[in-house]
Structure formats: C-alpha cells, structure tokens
Amino acid sequence: xxxxxxxxxxxxxxxxxQRVVSVLWPSFLVASLATVLFxxxxxxxxxxxxxxxxxxxxxxxxxxxxxxxWLMTAISCxxxxxxxxxxxxxxxx
Amino acid sequence: MSATAGKKPTVDQEVENELYKKRQKIYPREVxxxxxxxxxxxxxxxxxxxxxxxxxxxxxxxxxxxxxxxxKFYIFGLTFWPQDFIYLALLLIIAALSLFLFTALAGxxxxxxxxxxxxxxxxxxWIERKVEGSRQQQIxxxxxxxxxxxxxxxxxxxxxxxxxxxxxxxxFVGWFTPIHELWNELIHFQLGPWETFWIxxxxxxxxxxxxxxxxxxxxxxxxxxxxxxxxxDKDTLLVAYDEKRGEPRGPRKKxxxxxxxxxxxxxDCTMCVQVCPTxxxxxxxxxxxxxxxxxxxxxxxxxxxxxxxxxGLVRYTTERALEGEHTHxxxxxxxxxxxxxxILFGALVYAIATRVPLELDILRDRNTLYxxxxxxxxENVYTLKVVNMTNRPQKFKLDVEGLKDAKLIARSDLIExxxxxxxxxxxxxxxxxxxxxxxxxxxxxxxxxxxxxxxETTEEGRFLGPRPEM
Ligand code: SF4
Ligand code: SF4
Numbered sequence: 001x002x003x004x005x006x007x008x009x010x011x012x013x014x015x016x017x018q019r020v021v022s023v024l025w026p027s028f029l030v031a032s033l034a035t036v037l038f039x040x041x042x043x044x045x046x047x048x049x050x051x052x053x054x055x056x057x058x059x060x061x062x063x064x065x066x067x068x069x070w071l072m073t074a075i076s077c078x079x080x081x082x083x084x085x086x087x088x089x090x091x092x093x
Numbered sequence: 094m095s096a097t098a099g100k101k102p103t104v105d106q107e108v109e110n111e112l113y114k115k116r117q118k119i120y121p122r123e124v125x126x127x128x129x130x131x132x133x134x135x136x137x138x139x140x141x142x143x144x145x146x147x148x149x150x151x152x153x154x155x156x157x158x159x160x161x162x163x164x165k166f167y168i169f170g171l172t173f174w175p176q177d178f179i180y181l182a183l184l185l186i187i188a189a190l191s192l193f194l195f196t197a198l199a200g201x202x203x204x205x206x207x208x209x210x211x212x213x214x215x216x217x218x219w220i221e222r223k224v225e226g227s228r229q230q231q232i233x234x235x236x237x238x239x240x241x242x243x244x245x246x247x248x249x250x251x252x253x254x255x256x257x258x259x260x261x262x263x264x265f266v267g268w269f270t271p272i273h274e275l276w277n278e279l280i281h282f283q284l285g286p287w288e289t290f291w292i293x294x295x296x297x298x299x300x301x302x303x304x305x306x307x308x309x310x311x312x313x314x315x316x317x318x319x320x321x322x323x324x325x326d327k328d329t330l331l332v333a334y335d336e337k338r339g340e341p342r343g344p345r346k347k348x349x350x351x352x353x354x355x356x357x358x359x360x361d362c363t364m365c366v367q368v369c370p371t372x373x374x375x376x377x378x379x380x381x382x383x384x385x386x387x388x389x390x391x392x393x394x395x396x397x398x399x400x401x402x403x404x405g406l407v408r409y410t411t412e413r414a415l416e417g418e419h420t421h422x423x424x425x426x427x428x429x430x431x432x433x434x435x436i437l438f439g440a441l442v443y444a445i446a447t448r449v450p451l452e453l454d455i456l457r458d459r460n461t462l463y464x465x466x467x468x469x470x471x472e473n474v475y476t477l478k479v480v481n482m483t484n485r486p487q488k489f490k491l492d493v494e495g496l497k498d499a500k501l502i503a504r505s506d507l508i509e510x511x512x513x514x515x516x517x518x519x520x521x522x523x524x525x526x527x528x529x530x531x532x533x534x535x536x537x538x539x540x541x542x543x544x545x546x547x548x549e550t551t552e553e554g555r556f557l558g559p560r561p562e563m
Contacts, residue, residue, distance in 0.1 A: 018313055025314050040178045043164060058162045059270070059287040 023081055027073035034073070035066045118235070119308060119372040121218065122228040122364070126391025135206040136215050144260075147267040154271075161269045165513055171445070174482045174513060176452060183441045187434065192317070194430035196324040198422070200331045201385030204318070210310050211384065213261075213303035214370065217254060224250040228367065254304050255296075262296030308371040312382055322381065327412040328420050332385050334365075334376045334407045335415065342376070347400055358402050365389035365407060375407055450482035453540050455554040462557045470500070470523040471558040477518045479540065481510035487544045491520070494537040496556060497528040507543070522556060529558040 044061020048054060056064075149156040151169050158167045166173040166181075173180060195203060204211060225231045225246055237243055266288055267275050278284045284292075302310055311318050325331075339359035345351055351358065359376065366374045368388040373380050375389045393407040411420045458474035466472050481487050489508040493499045502521040510516045522536065536556040542548035 017309075021313055029316070040175050040181070043175075057285070057287065058164070059285065059291075062161060063287050063290065 019081070023074055023077045027070055027077045030073045031066060031069035034069045035062065038069070039065060117372075119370065120228045120231050120367075121370045121388070122367040122392075123222060124368045124388045124391045126394060128387035128391050132206055132215065132386065136212050139207060139209075139212050140216065144264050147264060147272040155273070157268070158271060159269050160271065163513075172450075172482070172484050172513075174480075176480060176482060177448075180441065180445065183437065183444070187437050187441060190430060190434045190437065193324055194427065194434055196321050197326065197329060197426055197430060200325065200329045201318075201321070201383070202330070204311065204384040205386035208384075210302060210315070211386065213299060214307050216257075217303040217307075218370075220253050220257070221250060224253065251304075254300055258296040258300040258304075259292065260296075261299045262292040262294070265295040266291050308382070308384075311371060311384055318381060318384075324426075326424070326426070327416075328422070328424060330409055330411055331379065332375065332383060332387055332390060332407065333379065333410050333412075333415055334359075335405070335410075336376070336378075339376065339406050358397070358400075358406050360396065360400060362396055364392045364396055368392045379412075449548065449550055451487075451540065451542070451548055451550050452478075452480035452482065453538060453550050453552040454478040454480075455538060455552050457555060457557075463559070466523060469526070471526050471529060472521055472523045473556050474519070474521050475554065477508075477520060477538065478515055479508055479510050479518060480515045481512060483545065483548070484512050485544070486511050487542045487548070490541050490543055491518075492539045492541075493522055494539055494551075496522075496524050496534060496536055499524045499528075499536065499556075508540075524556065524558070526558060526561070529556075529561060532560050533557055 039062060044056070044058045044065060048056035048061055146157050147155060151167075154167055156167070156169055160166065164175055166177075192203065221231070225234055234243060234246065263275070263279070264272075270288065275284075275288065278288070306314075338357060340357045341355065342359035342361040343354070343356045344361055345354055345356055363374075365376070366372075368391075369375070369383075370386060370388065371382045371384055373382050375383065387409065389407050390409065394404040397404045397406055413420050454477070456476045456478070458476070461474070464472040464474075477491070479489065487510050489510065490506070491501065491503065491508060493501045500523040502523065503518060508516065508518050534556045536554050537551050538554060539551045540549060
C-alpha cells in the first residue's frame with residue numbers, strides 16, 4: 001500500500017457525495033428487492049396483528065418494512081466501505 | 094494494488110481518477126434534429142403513460158393499479174394476487190433478458206431515449222431553458238453575484254421544479270393506491286401520513302435526481318451503465334466519431350479545401366462537447382459516460398451541412414463498421430438471448446391464458462392418523478384452504494373422488510368465498526375399511542364453482558387407514 005501513495009491519497013479524497021452514494025444507493029436497491037420478496041410472502045396487516053399493532057395499515061407496514069431493510073443493508077454497505085479503507089500493515093517483503 | 098504501481102495507468106485507473114474529480118456543472122446546449130425529435134417523441138409518450146395511465150378506468154376500477162393496500166394488481170381485465178407472484182417473477186426475468194438483447198443489438202438506446210433518469214432530466218432541462226434561457230445565458234447568470242433578478246429567476250425555476258416533482262410523487266403513489274381516492278383525499282387535506290410521506294419522498298428523489306444529480310446518476314449510480322460493457326461486442330450499435338475522416342481536426346474557412354490544408358473534416362468547433370449532457374468529448378473515443386443520446390450526431394450534422402461536407406462525421410455505427418468491416422446482426426449471443434426470450438414469453442402467455450383463478454390446498458389433521466366411527470367406518474379429518482382469486486364472490490361445490498363410497502361431511506354443502514379471500518373449510522371423509530386396499534390411499538378433492546361455470550380444480554391428498562386384514 002505504501003508503495004502507491006497516489007491511490008491512497010485519492011481514496012481519502014473521494015467526494016463526500018460519492019461516499020454517501022456508495023453506501024446508500026446499493027443498499028437502497030437491495031432493500032427494494034428484499035421488500036418486494038418479503039411482502040409478496042407476508043401480509044403486513046397480519047404481521048402487525050401478530051406484533052400487537054392491529055391499527056397499523058398495510059401501507060404503513062410496507063414503509064416500515066422497507067426502511068428496516070434499508071437500514072440493515074446500509075449498515076452492511078457501510079461496513080464494507082469501512083473495511084475497505086487502507087490500513088497500515090507491517091512490511092512483510 | 095501495488096502490482097500496478099509504476100506502470101502506465103490502466104483504463105480502470107483513468108476511470109477512477111475521473112471519479113475523484115470535483116464535479117463541474119454541465120450546461121448542455123439545446124439541439125434540434127432528427128434524433129432530438131425522436132427523443133422528444135419518446136419523452137412525450139413515456140411521460141404520457143406515466144402521468145396519464147393511472148387515471149384511466151376499466152370496468153369500474155383503475156385500469157392499471159398495483160394496489161398495495163389491497164394486495165392485488167389490476168392490469169386491465171386481469172387481477173393478480175400475491176399467490177400469482179410467479180408471473181411477476183417471470184415478467185421481471187423477461188424484462189431483464191429483453192434489456193440484454195436490446196443492449197447487445199442497439200447499445201445504449203435505452204439510456205438515451207427511455208431511461209426515466211434521461212427522460213426526467215430532459216424535462217427538467219427544458220424547464221430550466223424556459224426560465225433561465227439558453228446555455229450562454231445560464232452560464233452568465235451563474236457567474237453573476239446574487240441579485241434580485243437572479244434570485245427571482247432561480248426561485249421561479251426551483252418552484253416549478255418542485256411543483257412538478259410533487260405532482261410526479263403524487264402520480265407515483267397513484268400507481269399503487271387508487272388515484273381517484275388519493276386525489277379526493279388530497280383536495281380535502283385528508284391524505285394519510287404514509288401516502289404523504291411517499292409523495293414527498295418520491296418528489297424529493299425526482300427533484301434531486303433530475304434537477305441536481307443528472308449525469309452523475311448515470312456515471313456513479315447506474316448499475317446498468319457499469320455492467321453493460323459485458324453485453325457489448327464489436328457489432329453493437331453505438332455513437333462514434335469517425336476519426337479517420339475527422340482528423341487532423343482544425344478550424345478553417347468554409348471556402349477552403351481541407352485536403353490542401355492537410356486537415357480532416359472536423360472543424361474543431363466543439364459543438365459536440367457543448368451539447369453533451371454528460372459533458373464528454375465524443376472525439377476521445379468510446380467512453381462509458383456516453384449515454385448514446387445522439388445529441389452530438391444532430392449538432393455535428395448541422396455543422397457538416399453548413400460547411401457543405403457530407404453528414405455523419407459523428408454517427409450511429411458499430412466498431413466493426415468503423416474498421417471498415419461488415420456488421421453482423423445475427424450473432425450467437427443475439428440468437429441465444431432471442432431464443433430464451435421467446436421461450437419465456439411463450440411460457441408467460443401460456444401460463445396467463447390457462448391460469449385458473451382458484452386454488453385449493455389440503456392439510457391433513459396431524460394429530461391423528463385416522464379415527465374409527467361407531468359404524469365401523471374409517472375417518473380422516475382435513476382442513477381445506479380455498480383461495481378465490483377472481484373478482485367476485487363464488488359458491489363452490491366440493492366432491493371427493495378416488496375411493497369407493499367415500500362420504501364427505503362438511504359443515505355446509507356449499508363453500509362461499511368472497512373475492513380475493515382465503516377460506517378455511519374443515520371437512521371429514523369416511524370410508525368403509527372394505528374399500529381401502531392399503532394403509533395409504535390417494536384421494537382427490539374436486540372443487541367446482543356454481544357461480545362461474547368452468548371454474549374448477551382438483552387437488553390430491555392422502556387418506557390413511559388400518560392395514561387391511563388378510
Ligand atoms: S461538432 Fe463535429 S465538427 Fe464540431 S468539433 Fe464536434 S466533431 Fe468536430
Ligand atoms: S457523447 Fe454524444 S451520444 Fe454520448 S452522451 Fe454525449 S452527446 Fe450523447
């Protein structure tokens with residue numbers, strides 16, 4: 001890594017917008033897919049009743065489901081980005 | 094990574110370097126021409142469908158409605174329930190395959206003419222031009238310090254953008270909840286909190302993507318733009334600059350003979366760069382930022398016409414044609430995509446045409462294998478789940494078949510199922526042990542609608558009994 005300071009520097013200088021996008025956008029896509037799959041199997045109204053919120057509307061259920069999925073996937077994308085950051089390693093060669 | 098250090102930068106690295114640059118606002122110049130007209134036509138058609146179709150009624154309901162609150166999809170005369178998920182999955186696969194086929198044949202035609210990002214950006218650019226004026230006027234305005242006039246112009250632009258975005262958000266929600274009801278709720282200020290949220294959310298996404306992000310969506314966010322290089326080959330249609338003909342580029346008088354000056358046909362007027370919505374120079378060769386909108390073709394043809402040169406210095410062509418070879422339309426990958434597509438499409442049409450909007454599931458009582466009644470009959474207990482996937486209430490008649498003299502005992506003779514509902518029916522079946530050849534026997538339940546002739550289904554189950562005495 002130390003051999004290639006330019007790339008190291010450039011990664012640090014990623015525009016904020018692109019960093020945000022690279023976490024929020026892939027997670028958004030996957031969350032949308034997960035929402036479609038999940039709610040074609042389960043009816044949010046049933047789930048709401050089971051969870052003790054009988055007054056929850058389906059639209060509300062979909063919305064909460066979608067954002068819960070998005071939160072999960074965003075955490076995962078965020079961790080990927082975090083672990084991709086270059087670290088200082090002891091030289092082995 | 095260190096392996097590449099010191100070498101010449103690879104294409105990938107150049108791409109990366111490109112990504113780290115700070116974005117400069119792009120002011121695409123307005124174009125007229127045949128492709129611009131086609132783009133406008135496509136835009137009007139697509140936006141017409143998006144904003145208009147939800148208002149169309151069909152047999153007393155919204156013609157196309159993916160009714161999420163009611164969990165059913167209407168597509169003209171057809172109604173789909175969550176049980177029909179397989180059709181949706183098939184449809185999505187077909188859509189993806191069509192995109193593959195289309196991309197192999199025609200490259201980024203989708204990006205340039207039909208992608209929502211392009212279409213909404215175009216309309217936002219159009220609004221911007223109406224309010225702020227031409228490219229030069231926009232650049233000038235942005236350089237000026239803030240003044241009352243500048244504020245007024247910017248304010249107007251954003252106000253129109255925002256109103257238009259909100260309308261877009263409203264229409265979007267109207268694809269998923271009945272739009273007439275939604276409209277009534279809106280004008281009486283009775284919109285539900287979730288609907289309001291989604292209108293604002295989608296409206297905001299429209300405003301952000303088409304007003305601010307624009308070409309950055311294509312460059313940074315679009316997965317299609319990234320993986321399409323895998324679908325391209327030398328016979329794919331693309332927008333390209335004819336380097337052999339154009340170079341060496343340079344300015345000249347209209348009357349001059351370029352050959353005498355040692356020049357090619359490109360007069361280096363940079364018009365093609367000015368019209369490009371992604372801000373690239375098509376003369377640098379094939380670039381993944383190019384969305385194939387053909388704006389540069391239109392403008393360069395204009396220039397060529399003014400110079401009295403033949404058109405087509407920038408044109409739709411293929412890599413092979415540029416190298417002076419023949420373009421092959423039918424090639425293995427095209428044939429494979431097309432065949433797969435044909436099969437899947439046939440399967441979908443067949444499945445929908447023969448679809449029976451009725452489902453019967455049989456659950457055997459798990460607690461006991463069988464009972465013996467006082468009369469010495471063997472009895473099995475089942476719960477039947479009847480799913481009525483039609484649009485009207487149905488009355489069903491139930492029969493059992495497959496075992497001699499089987500007696501069916503249910504709470505009532507008829508099963509009534511409201512439209513789109515699942516009803517559970519507990520039933521008992523009794524059979525004389527004489528008629529049971531083995532401990533496990535097949536039994537068939539036959540369900541037939543009395544309301545709608547022809548609507549019927551048969552489902553197999555198991556009937557258990559004792560080991561027959563020898
Ligand atoms: S518009 Fe045509 S002539 Fe003008 S710079 Fe571009 S390629 Fe050259
Ligand atoms: S290079 Fe030409 S075709 Fe490609 S995006 Fe720019 S204007 Fe459109």
